[in-house]
Amino acid sequence: MATCSASAVMEAALRNTVSHKALCLVNGAFGRRWFQMARANGIPADSLHFEPGKPIDPEVVGHHLAKNRYDVVTFVHVETSTGVQNPLEAVAAVVRLHPDTLLLVDAVSSLLTTELDFDALKLDFCLTASQKGLALPPGLAIFAVSERLLERARRIRHRGYYLDFLRFRDYALVRETPNTPAVNLLYALETRLSSLRRIGIGAEIRRCAEMAELCRSWAKKRFSLFPDEKYAANSVTVVRCPPSFSVEKLNLFLAEHGFRISDGYGDLKGRTFRISHMGAVVKSEISSLISLIDQFLAS
Amino acid sequence: MATCSASAVMEAALRNTVSHKALCLVNGAFGRRWFQMARANGIPADSLHFEPGKPIDPEVVGHHLAKNRYDVVTFVHVETSTGVQNPLEAVAAVVRLHPDTLLLVDAVSSLLTTELDFDALKLDFCLTASQKGLALPPGLAIFAVSERLLERARRIRHRGYYLDFLRFRDYALVRETPNTPAVNLLYALETRLSSLRRIGIGAEIRRCAEMAELCRSWAKKRFSLFPDEKYAANSVTVVRCPPSFSVEKLNLFLAEHGFRISDGYGDLKGRTFRISHMGAVVKSEISSLISLIDQFLAS
Structure with missing residues (x-):
């Protein structure tokens, strides 16, 4: 360490x-x-x-x-x-x-x-x-x-x-x-x-996998996945978005509700955005985030 | 940074x-x-x-x-x-x-x-x-x-x-x-x-210098200073102690009162001990520490 x-x-x-x-x-x-x-x-x-x-x-x-x-x-x-x-x-x-x-x-x-x-x-x-x-x-x-x-x-x-x-x-x-x-x-x-010992590592992994699954199935309906789905990570979902889509505008809308997502990393900026689902993130946050992005798309 | x-x-x-x-x-x-x-x-x-x-x-x-x-x-x-x-x-x-x-x-x-x-x-x-x-x-x-x-x-x-x-x-x-x-x-x-801007850097330096002066004048009476006094730092006082003196025993006594001092660094271990008087340390702590060490010496 x-x-x-x-x-x-x-x-x-x-x-x-x-x-x-x-x-x-x-x-x-x-x-x-x-x-x-x-x-x-x-x-x-x-x-x-x-x-x-x-x-x-x-x-x-x-x-x-x-x-x-x-x-x-x-x-x-x-x-x-x-x-x-x-x-x-x-x-x-x-x-x-x-x-x-x-x-x-x-x-x-x-x-x-x-x-x-x-x-x-x-x-x-x-x-x-x-x-x-x-x-x-x-x-x-x-x-x-x-x-x-x-x-x-x-x-x-x-x-x-x-x-x-x-x-x-x-x-x-x-x-x-x-x-x-x-x-x-x-x-x-x-x-x-100590808390991980109590929860169990397996349970923590399953928790991330469930959030990832929720995120991926939503992303496939609304946008598409950037990674090959068979190899999509449980930690972060990278969503491919159309060139017309503005992550900046989405973040302005999300900020009103206390949320924020990451733009694409490096040369993937503008073509993708990223939703993290590990560590401190909990399922209800992923659900709220998804329905907020849906609201943004409908507006 | x-x-x-x-x-x-x-x-x-x-x-x-x-x-x-x-x-x-x-x-x-x-x-x-x-x-x-x-x-x-x-x-x-x-x-x-x-x-x-x-x-x-x-x-x-x-x-x-x-x-x-x-x-x-x-x-x-x-x-x-x-x-x-x-x-x-x-x-x-x-x-x-x-x-x-x-x-x-x-x-x-x-x-x-x-x-x-x-x-x-x-x-x-x-x-x-x-x-x-x-x-x-x-x-x-x-x-x-x-x-x-x-x-x-x-x-x-x-x-x-x-x-x-x-x-x-x-x-x-x-x-x-x-x-x-x-x-x-x-x-x-x-x-x-922000707090330093309010206090002023000069005042913070004077505060350390005062604690150092208190510590040095005490150390000269009870033990002796390790550094050449003209070059003694305001941040830490290194006290030369006799070979019979046990910093470990002193720390056991100090621990009962919530204090602890540093043994000498590296090859000065056993021949010196160190009292810090900068940053989070305040004058009343130095006074208490000094009188505790006096008690230890008298016991």
Whole structure:
């Protein structure tokens, strides 16, 4: 657990593991971010692109790995910019065929919205942020690393200081953090974890899936889904809207009722809008939001 | 303003500015940290050491700079581990004789406890953290950079991603942050800044100076000061204690009354203890603490 946004720890994961080269799987803005991070740190990296809205294809990844040698593969579980949940299990199976290649997973927007078993999938790195499924204020990044990754890190000379994973491990073993942490958020995290233990992770995932289903079936009637429906995420629905549609005007109307939705991310702005259904969001809010958008469309 | 501990931004300041070599001025644990950070990032650096408890000597710095070329000099204003306030004005004057050398200042524990004029001293980088003089929960690092520094950063190829100062500037110009910030702390910061505007920065500095004076005159009577008294900081008093003295036992006694003090930092543990008098601390707490320690000594 580190005091920073998720991006800082994604960057650190690359700095702690890559000496030869990284492979970044890209089908949206967050997949691309791993690649930009590698470049900003002078870390050699290739990117393998898939169409936005479509999932990462494990077969293509397999073919690519058969022909090239990589220290790590970076993977975004739920690509928030397009609403796609990428097939983690299948990609992990393909990467696991290459024993020297670590699998780094951005689960920022997927944790607690869908199944994710770090150990069963033999992941090497997985990360989330406090403000998504965990429903806390932003400011903490929470991550897990494998023993394999720590062994790799030992051989990397310039891992950096603040997010040196070996320092984090040493401090974690004595239940400390290497630097002054965001103490207030730690208290919030403790409370949320107790409540999750009570609710059950399975129940929390089902709750998100129900909100997602409600949102998707509505979006298909009124607009259309941006992502391939088979791969639509439980955490966020990305709705494709006609060019004439103004998200700005919709938000002015919604604001009168205390609501607000996100415009499309990056180059999808104006062509899509996004409705989140995870963490702090509850079903009655999704129902109210949907009927407000219906009112807006009828007006 | 970045969501992280101060250390992350100290490290970033080196990564954004050094291509040839850094000079780290060291008279305690935080001075040494800059040097460790340079090494952890593969950044060439020299360290110039001064005795702990004594201030950094501007004349020695001047001689050293006359014989060597550095991209930056790193400087800790208040060295929290020893309670020394280093002579910023004099060191800045010496560094300013070398137009290609930037001056990076860690003001984590000095801001709002003593005068600090970024513009008048022509500093290039200055940083504090939310939990010291600003009296907020930890989790935000607040920093200023010079135009000169940004020009330098443009020529540095691998500045990193999360704390690339040029990205921060681009976002700051549109009143945004490059990544999701710790929003709750931003509200707290806003409130604290309004209150500081009302109180006045001068009054806040005088308040810390008064608490420091109270603490120092008591410490000289009962124990002795660790730092050279002429350079004793207004933010923290580091008290030298006899080897027979147990800070642990003192803290057990203090805990009964809701108080707790810090043991010495790093290798000064057991030989010193530290009393903070800045930010959220008020004079009546210092008075109560002092009389409790007197009770402990008498028992």
